[in-house]
Amino acid sequence: MTALVDPDLSRWQSWAAMVADFDGPGEMHGSGYWNLDGDPVPTRAGCAAFVTMTEATSTADLDGTRVASTYFWIAADAGAADDDLVGFLHLRHTLNAWLLEQGGHIGYSVRPGARRRGHAVRALALGVQAAGRLGIERVLVTCDHDNEASRRTIEAGGGRLEDERAGRLRFWIPTAG
Secondary structure, three states: OOEEEOOOHHHHHHHHHHHHHOOOHHHOOOOOHHHOOOOOOOOHHHHHHHHHHHHHHOOOOOOOOOOOEEEEEEEOOOOOOOOOEEEEEEEEOOOOHHHHHHHEOEEEEEOHHHOOOOHHHHHHHHHHHHHHHOOOOEEEEEEEOOOHHHHHHHHHOOOEEEEEEOOEEEEEEEOOO
16 A cells, blocks of 8 residues: 655654665655755754745745645555655646656655555556646656656556657656546
């Protein structure tokens, strides 16, 4: 089982372990770390800054390039308070020009120690469902052309390849069955 949960300081220890498991913030797709002043620090204070950042940037257009969005953490089980966190998912409510070309509606990542267990496929499906509840009829999900694991995840989630642009494969997934 996998669940999407809201970022919450009460989960700071699991969040810190998750952040530490990544090989660096550049792998933390869907996390929003790039909005921080520096890299995420796997401490309680670092988690607090991270949670504040996800709340502040989810609706604000700080520099004319952002769209309304929702940040989630991926929990390993049903989403209970003591479930391990295994990743990040970012759902963008609309697409601007850059997101249409490169970023898509949904960005996600699963920590290295929790990969190959189906979390990414299940989290993507939950993200697609959340998009449908927002009235989005189909979502764009992208991955690097050489990221075979992400490509398989997107295809398992119903993604249909449209094209490749600037080294990014672009897939569309309908939000209704």
